[in-house]
Amino acid sequence: MSHPDCRLNLGSLRGVSSVVSPRGVGASPGDKKSKNKSTRGKKKSIFENYMSKEDVSEGLKRGTLIQGVLRINPKKFHEAFIPSPDGDRDIFIDGVVARNRALNGDLVVVKLLPEEQWKVIKPESNDKETEGAYEPELPEELCGSHLQRSLKGHNDSPDVIVEAQCEDSGSEDGHGGTPDVLVDGVRKLAVCVPEKGKEDGGAPVTKDESTSMPQDASAVPEKSLQRSAKVVYIVEKKHSRAATGFLKLLTDKNSELFRKYALFSPSDHRVPRIYVPLKDCPQEFVTRPKDFANTLFICRIVDWKEDSNFALGQLAKSLGQAGEIEPETEGILTEYGVDFSDFSSEVLECLPQDLPWTVPPEEFSKRRDLRKDCIFTIDPSTARDLDDALSCKPLADGDAYEVGVHIADVSYFVPEGSELDKVAAQRATSVYLVQKVVPMLPRMLCEELCSLNPMTDKLTFSVIWTLTSDGKILSEWFGRTVIRSCTKLSYEHAQSMIESPTQRIPEGELPPISPEHSSEEVHQAVLNLHRIAKELRKQRFLDGALRLDQLKLAFTLDHETGLPQGCYISEYRDSNKLVEEFMLLANMAVAHRVYRSFPETALLRRHPPPQTKMLNDLVEFCNQMGLPMDFSSAGALNESLTRIFGDDKYSLARKEVLTNMCSRPMQMALYFCAGALRDEAQFRHYALNVPLYTHFTSPIRRFADVMVHRLLAASLGHSAPPDLEPSEVQKQAEHCNDRRMASKRVQELSTSLFFAVLVRESGPLESEAMVLGVLNQAFDVLVLRYGVQKRIYCNALPLRSHRFRRVGKKPELTLTWGPVDTEQEPVQQVITIFSLVQVVLQAEAAALKYSALLRRPGAGDHSDHLRDGEESDCDLERED
Numbered sequence: 001m002s003h004p005d006c007r008l009n010l011g012s013l014r015g016v017s018s019v020v021s022p023r024g025v026g027a028s029p030g031d032k033k034s035k036n037k038s039t040r041g042k043k044k045s046i047f048e049n050y051m052s053k054e055d056v057s058e059g060l061k062r063g064t065l066i067q068g069v070l071r072i073n074p075k076k077f078h079e080a081f082i083p084s085p086d087g088d089r090d091i092f093i094d095g096v097v098a099r100n101r102a103l104n105g106d107l108v109v110v111k112l113l114p115e116e117q118w119k120v121i122k123p124e125s126n127d128k129e130t131e132g133a134y135e136p137e138l139p140e141e142l143c144g145s146h147l148q149r150s151l152k153g154h155n156d157s158p159d160v161i162v163e164a165q166c167e168d169s170g171s172e173d174g175h176g177g178t179p180d181v182l183v184d185g186v187r188k189l190a191v192c193v194p195e196k197g198k199e200d201g202g203a204p205v206t207k208d209e210s211t212s213m214p215q216d217a218s219a220v221p222e223k224s225l226q227r228s229a230k231v232v233y234i235v236e237k238k239h240s241r242a243a244t245g246f247l248k249l250l251t252d253k254n255s256e257l258f259r260k261y262a263l264f265s266p267s268d269h270r271v272p273r274i275y276v277p278l279k280d281c282p283q284e285f286v287t288r289p290k291d292f293a294n295t296l297f298i299c300r301i302v303d304w305k306e307d308s309n310f311a312l313g314q315l316a317k318s319l320g321q322a323g324e325i326e327p328e329t330e331g332i333l334t335e336y337g338v339d340f341s342d343f344s345s346e347v348l349e350c351l352p353q354d355l356p357w358t359v360p361p362e363e364f365s366k367r368r369d370l371r372k373d374c375i376f377t378i379d380p381s382t383a384r385d386l387d388d389a390l391s392c393k394p395l396a397d398g399d400a401y402e403v404g405v406h407i408a409d410v411s412y413f414v415p416e417g418s419e420l421d422k423v424a425a426q427r428a429t430s431v432y433l434v435q436k437v438v439p440m441l442p443r444m445l446c447e448e449l450c451s452l453n454p455m456t457d458k459l460t461f462s463v464i465w466t467l468t469s470d471g472k473i474l475s476e477w478f479g480r481t482v483i484r485s486c487t488k489l490s491y492e493h494a495q496s497m498i499e500s501p502t503q504r505i506p507e508g509e510l511p512p513i514s515p516e517h518s519s520e521e522v523h524q525a526v527l528n529l530h531r532i533a534k535e536l537r538k539q540r541f542l543d544g545a546l547r548l549d550q551l552k553l554a555f556t557l558d559h560e561t562g563l564p565q566g567c568y569i570s571e572y573r574d575s576n577k578l579v580e581e582f583m584l585l586a587n588m589a590v591a592h593r594v595y596r597s598f599p600e601t602a603l604l605r606r607h608p609p610p611q612t613k614m615l616n617d618l619v620e621f622c623n624q625m626g627l628p629m630d631f632s633s634a635g636a637l638n639e640s641l642t643r644i645f646g647d648d649k650y651s652l653a654r655k656e657v658l659t660n661m662c663s664r665p666m667q668m669a670l671y672f673c674a675g676a677l678r679d680e681a682q683f684r685h686y687a688l689n690v691p692l693y694t695h696f697t698s699p700i701r702r703f704a705d706v707m708v709h710r711l712l713a714a715s716l717g718h719s720a721p722p723d724l725e726p727s728e729v730q731k732q733a734e735h736c737n738d739r740r741m742a743s744k745r746v747q748e749l750s751t752s753l754f755f756a757v758l759v760r761e762s763g764p765l766e767s768e769a770m771v772l773g774v775l776n777q778a779f780d781v782l783v784l785r786y787g788v789q790k791r792i793y794c795n796a797l798p799l800r801s802h803r804f805r806r807v808g809k810k811p812e813l814t815l816t817w818g819p820v821d822t823e824q825e826p827v828q829q830v831i832t833i834f835s836l837v838q839v840v841l842q843a844e845a846a847a848l849k850y851s852a853l854l855r856r857p858g859a860g861d862h863s864d865h866l867r868d869g870e871e872s873d874c875d876l877e878r879e880d
Contacts, residue, residue, distance in 0.1 A: 544635025551787025
């Protein structure tokens with residue numbers, strides 16, 4: 001499908017006259033009409049009309065309006081926020097009326113309310129409650145590695161993020177959470193209280209003390225006020241307007257609405273409830289609604305009138321039973337606008353039709369022939385889309401090596417302007433789930449034509465350096481090449497070679513190697529690359545780079561059922577670091593080359609510095625906790641994290657928690673067009689601490705890399721420069737940013753889905769956890785064995801009482817446990833940040849929901865309740 005958002009055939013929108021495009025800009029068609037109609041006889045409007053585009057433009061210029069991306073707190077659904085342009089405390093948007101029909105992720109324009117309507121932050125309230133549902137945006141280079149992207153072996157290229165699975169944090173604190181799905185609740189208007197069995201439905205639904213206003217707000221100190229605003233315009237509807245959920249009959253059987261509509265209740269309460277025409281519902285639904293109580297549907301919002309609490313929607317399809325992996329997965333993909341349809345015949349016709357394909361003879365005259373060189377890939381053992389290979393050849397003087405990074409020449413197979421090019425540009429990225437991948441390109445390209453499979457001639461784009469053994473670059477070459485990989489190494493193979501430098505790896509433990517090269521030659525090349533990579537890495541951190549490694553959960557799956565059998569924390573070892581260093585080096589080299597050649601149209605990647613307010617809060621917290629952290633630069637932060645913790649279990653757990661806290665102020669790394677951002681100071685990559693960076697090394701799965709390949713080819717005179725204006729490059733860069741963010745969320749939700757199934761099938765699961773946030777009536781923990789975050793609510797525990805206070809400025813919860821029997825005394829437990837506690841993860845009644853409970857102090861053993869024979873080899877000890 002060619003339209004950006006026609007990811008799913010929703011059928012004709014019967015009975016709906018005004019359809020909002022999923023990525024429509026500005027107000028919907030219905031909004032304009034309503035402005036000009038007499039309101040006599042109409043229901044009173046709940047929402048304000050949007051401002052005109054002209055007035056918005058003028059207001060933004062004058063500074064009376066502010067633009068930003070809307071974030072809705074995933075658990076306090078009436079709270080929303082946009083970032084403050086000056087990096088100060090987020091701007092607060094209170095309630096669905098003030099949100100004015102905008103959904104999570106939408107680019108909106110807001111108008112500040114009068115100061116007497118600003119949110120008051122009480123001194124005793126938790127500082128964390130004053131921020132929006134912030135999603136830590138760790139750029140790929142900040143914590144990335146060459147780890148497997150899924151159990152199917154779709155390997156991530158080494159500059160790709162090891163995503164933190166920040167599941168379920170960020171509710172009442174609105175800080176550091178990853179929203180599970182997409183967005184917009186009608187809590188205040190529709191009184192949509194979470195139903196029984198919904199995750200965290202037991203959260204205390206009490207008035208937020210921090211938002212109560214005194215009679216005279218002007219008497220409140222300035223620093224305890226948070227600016228409040230209302231949405232006056234939607235610049236871009238980035239939310240897909242699709243949701244998964246359940247159908248229900250309306251409660252008032254005598255109303256006219258009851259005869260025309262059903263009520264669609266989204267699984268995520270941030271999405272408004274939706275009226276769905278009954279004629280679109282299954283025929284049996286009206287007579288036997290209970291039969292559909294556990295049936296998952298997809299619905300898309302098509303309109304939302306000013307006079308209605310609820311949106312109007314179109315029911316798309318029934319997914320199947322809630323709680324099953326495939327229906328839930330399809331729902332996730334649809335909600336995030338991922339095109340998982342089959343490639344059209346027009347797209348497939350762009351591929352070579354004469355198979356098996358071989359390199360055309362004329363290509364050898366245009367390329368450097370490297371087929372005799374010892375070149376190999378290093379990937380997860382089951383990887384099929386191999387887009388990068390390495391080589392390392394000693395030179396005559398003894399202390400220099402010719403090192404090559406060879407990347408699949410995808411642009412050769414994707415002609416600019418073709419149908420294949422259009423769909424790749426639209427998808428922008430492959431999307432990796434636990435059990436499968438939604439590819440950016442047809443599988444023939446991903447796994448055959450472009451994949452650098454061993455002992456086959458392949459077209460590549462190479463960066464080749466002359467390097468000394470201590471990583472000093474003596475020369476650099478870029479060009480199109482032909483390679484013939486001699487073997488496909490797994491990370492385990494490369495790791496064995498690194499760990500056994502003097503021992504010959506038995507032939508039976510290695511993959512086939514082409515006759516022209518020996519296992520000893522490959523082994524020596526890996527050792528040389530490892531030695532150089534260590535020096536490059538050492539120098540990179542001396543130069544001020546930063547890494548924030550976080551726990552990443554992976555699964556073992558049952559081959560027949562596809563259900564998770566166990567889970568483990570992915571390891572990040574020397575073989576991963578080896579590949580990462582050379583991919584980073586290639587990306588930096590190509591960034592400088594394309595920017596020198598095309599300063600107006602170069603596609604680059606920048607990483608802004610952390611958000612000021614959140615960073616200042618973190619500095620204050622570390623000072624309170626007596627942690628000697630230096631946040632003055634990326635390198636200083638990295639050195640602090642490396643220096644202040646020991647290697648015992650408790651220290652490593654504290655490091656994981658502090659690393660998580662450090663991730664929260666981090667902003668997202670962004671693709672951008674150099675000509676659209678004039679200030680070169682803003683080109684910098686904060687985490688890498690380099691002036692220029694781009695993505696070149698993964699064109700099979702990222703369209704940005706394809707664009708960079710075309711620029712590099714043009715800079716070398718192989719082709720004409722792409723016929724694009726800076727504004728067009730910037731538009732595609734922004735689309736790549738949007739799709740990468742959606743892909744990241746989908747990957748996180750897929751992990752959460754499989755972990756929920758594991759808890760349901762194998763739970764309850766016990767683990768040590770470390771407290772990373774303390775609130776008035778709840779606290780957040782990082783579950784160390786599984787790398788997940790969870791909120792524990794006091795009212796879900798058998799407590800006699802609980803008391804929140806501050807010791808100095810440190811938040812503290814004292815829990816008083818009721819005695820197990822009358823002869824025992826109540827037990828007190830003090831919860832502070834960095835407390836080590838024992839938690840139990842258990843399934844809830846609702847499908848695929850699980851909660852965390854604090855284990856009563858001193859109760860029972862600490863065994864894990866996994867079924868016999870199932871894996872659960874999560875170990876906190878890991879190599880950083």
